[in-house]
Amino acid sequence: MSVTGGVVSALDLSLRGQAAAIAAGEVEATELLDATLARIEERNPAINAVVETFPERSREMLAAAPDGPLRGVPIVVKDEWPLPWRAQRFGAAELLAPTAPGESGPYRALRDAGAVIVGVGNMHELGSGSTGNVSVYGAARNPWDTERCPGGSSSGPAAATAARLVAGAVGADGLGSVRFPAAYCGLTGLKPTFGRSAMAGHHMASTTTLIVSGPLCADAADCRLLGSALFGEELVSGDAAGLRIGVVRDAVSEDVAPEVRDACEAAIEALRTATGGEVREVELADLPAATLAAILAINAESLSGVAPERLNDLHPEISPINRGFTKYRMLLPAAAVVQAGRVRTLMRRRLAALFDDVDVIVWPTTPAVAPPLEAPMVELPSGTHTADQANVRGAALANLTGIPAISVPVGLSSDGLPIALQLQAAWGRDELLLDAAEALERANERRWVESLPPLARAEPTEA
Amino acid sequence: MEASDRAEDFVPAGLASFGIEADEVDLAVMNAAHQMFWPGIRGLLSLDLSAVEPERNPDMSRSPEAS
Numbered sequence: 001m002s003v004t005g006g007v008v009s010a011l012d013l014s015l016r017g018q019a020a021a022i023a024a025g026e027v028e029a030t031e032l033l034d035a036t037l038a039r040i041e042e043r044n045p046a047i048n049a050v051v052e053t054f055p056e057r058s059r060e061m062l063a064a065a066p067d068g069p070l071r072g073v074p075i076v077v078k079d080e081w082p083l084p085w086r087a088q089r090f091g092a093a094e095l096l097a098p099t100a101p102g103e104s105g106p107y108r109a110l111r112d113a114g115a116v117i118v119g120v121g122n123m124h125e126l127g128s129g130s131t132g133n134v135s136v137y138g139a140a141r142n143p144w145d146t147e148r149c150p151g152g153s154s155s156g157p158a159a160a161t162a163a164r165l166v167a168g169a170v171g172a173d174g175l176g177s178v179r180f181p182a183a184y185c186g187l188t189g190l191k192p193t194f195g196r197s198a199m200a201g202h203h204m205a206s207t208t209t210l211i212v213s214g215p216l217c218a219d220a221a222d223c224r225l226l227g228s229a230l231f232g233e234e235l236v237s238g239d240a241a242g243l244r245i246g247v248v249r250d251a252v253s254e255d256v257a258p259e260v261r262d263a264c265e266a267a268i269e270a271l272r273t274a275t276g277g278e279v280r281e282v283e284l285a286d287l288p289a290a291t292l293a294a295i296l297a298i299n300a301e302s303l304s305g306v307a308p309e310r311l312n313d314l315h316p317e318i319s320p321i322n323r324g325f326t327k328y329r330m331l332l333p334a335a336a337v338v339q340a341g342r343v344r345t346l347m348r349r350r351l352a353a354l355f356d357d358v359d360v361i362v363w364p365t366t367p368a369v370a371p372p373l374e375a376p377m378v379e380l381p382s383g384t385h386t387a388d389q390a391n392v393r394g395a396a397l398a399n400l401t402g403i404p405a406i407s408v409p410v411g412l413s414s415d416g417l418p419i420a421l422q423l424q425a426a427w428g429r430d431e432l433l434l435d436a437a438e439a440l441e442r443a444n445e446r447r448w449v450e451s452l453p454p455l456a457r458a459e460p461t462e463a
Numbered sequence: 464m465e466a467s468d469r470a471e472d473f474v475p476a477g478l479a480s481f482g483i484e485a486d487e488v489d490l491a492v493m494n495a496a497h498q499m500f501w502p503g504i505r506g507l508l509s510l511d512l513s514a515v516e517p518e519r520n521p522d523m524s525r526s527p528e529a530s
Binding site: 320327328 | 483523
């Protein structure tokens with residue numbers, strides 16, 4: 001097998017394909033690493049997905065790699081965790097929390113699985129947006145259309161995987177930050193049950209009750225493999241037969257662009273047919289309150305320990321929108337945070353009851369396709385909204401309550417941009433989400449998970 | 464006293480209370496954020512959730528029944 005070209009390029013294999021080819025001796029891991037670095041050099045300028053590579057560190061990781069399930073497989077990690085040779089920057093000129101190089105949970109998980117961290121992925125500044133167009137490194141760009149947002153905040157990991165710089169990447173999800181870029185870039189992205197995936201070393205690890213690390217890959221099987229490394233346990237394949245699918249007739253599934261609605265409704269029917277399951281309409285009241293509660297919770301947690309006067313000394317290169325928004329967030333009343341906690345309890349109890357009746361609840365991951373970088377606004381039946389406002393209402397519930405969620409590509413718009421369906425399940429049922437995603441892929445004859453953006457269709461260059 | 468959704472009533476008072484400085488750009492962003500969030504926050508505060516028994520030290524990795 002050729003590493004960079006020919007009939008089959010190892011660079012273009014799936015994550016599990018790369019792992020298997022290396023394990024079988026069909027591909028030399030050192031050659032794959034060099035070819036991956038060369039591809040980053042070739043393709044990254046168009047998308048600004050990878051903000052730093054460190055070939056010598058990567059080679060050292062490879063030389064010391066144990067014979068694990070990801071031995072020799074190159075991975076990109078979001079700029080949200082420290083590495084032993086690099087502190088995270090969180091996509092910003094500075095963080096309000098102190099940072100330092102170190103062995104983060106995702107680093108250890110990848111190292112112990114034999115993977116090779118080949119680069120750091122760009123991200124939306126301070127993790128504060130769903131678009132990825134604001135970053136100290138400059139905007140990341142969507143490989144499907146480089147004038148469009150790649151999604152955020154895990155913008156770089158998604159764009160890098162979609163453009164096939166790597167076959168998998170590690171993102172983080174505090175209010176949808178794995179799922180949004182997965183949706184915009186045509187990938188599968190898993191937001192694990194809170195606490196199941198590696199989080200040590202994150203600058204909010206001791207305070208967050210919402211943020212998780214999660215895999216971004218082309219399909220569910222690759223997410224299962226990378227997720228198993230992040231979880232530190234094998235995510236065993238099961239059977240989604242007889243899946244009980246809950247549909248919520250609310251703004252999250254109704255106030256969406258017509259193309260998105262049509263593709264997601266077709267996908268829900270395909271999933272029902274493929275699993276021999278059933279679709280039930282279910283009630284889930286107070287979703288707007290849940291969204292606001294999640295925003296208030298992550299806001300309070302992110303400002304924990306920050307003295308107000310510290311905000312008078314923000315780095316001048318922090319973007320104007322984050323300078324002003326951070327100051328506004330400091331003013332929000334404690335009574336609202338307490339009330340948000342009660343909404344959280346209410347929604348957790350409602351979901352616990354709901355998951356007695358259905359296995360998954362589904363709605364579009366984002367209500368519209370990736371918006372333009374220069375003006376990230378979306379047109380919905382209810383009017384024009386910022387992408388952030390529109391996106392968060394379908395994502396926050398999983399973070400607020402701790403349940404797992406997955407974004408699965410289910411179509412392309414008339415503009416050739418990816419459309420995605422989100423599935424959410426009860427606590428600890430991450431494996432079921434992967435099973436259901438695989439059933440949906442089969443039902444669609446893998447058409448959407450195997451679709452490639454223009455940037456990834458380029459003929460590989462022979463090294 | 465009637466409640467107000469006006470950023471001009473809320474933002475300067477909050478900044479002064481905390482001793483946070485803000486320039487014109489900061490204020491424009493804060494005013495926009497206030498218009499976006501404050502009506503929802505007032506709505507949230509007006510919800511009667513007195514019947515919701517709080518979870519003590521909830522384990523977010525598990526259902527409320529299990530934690």
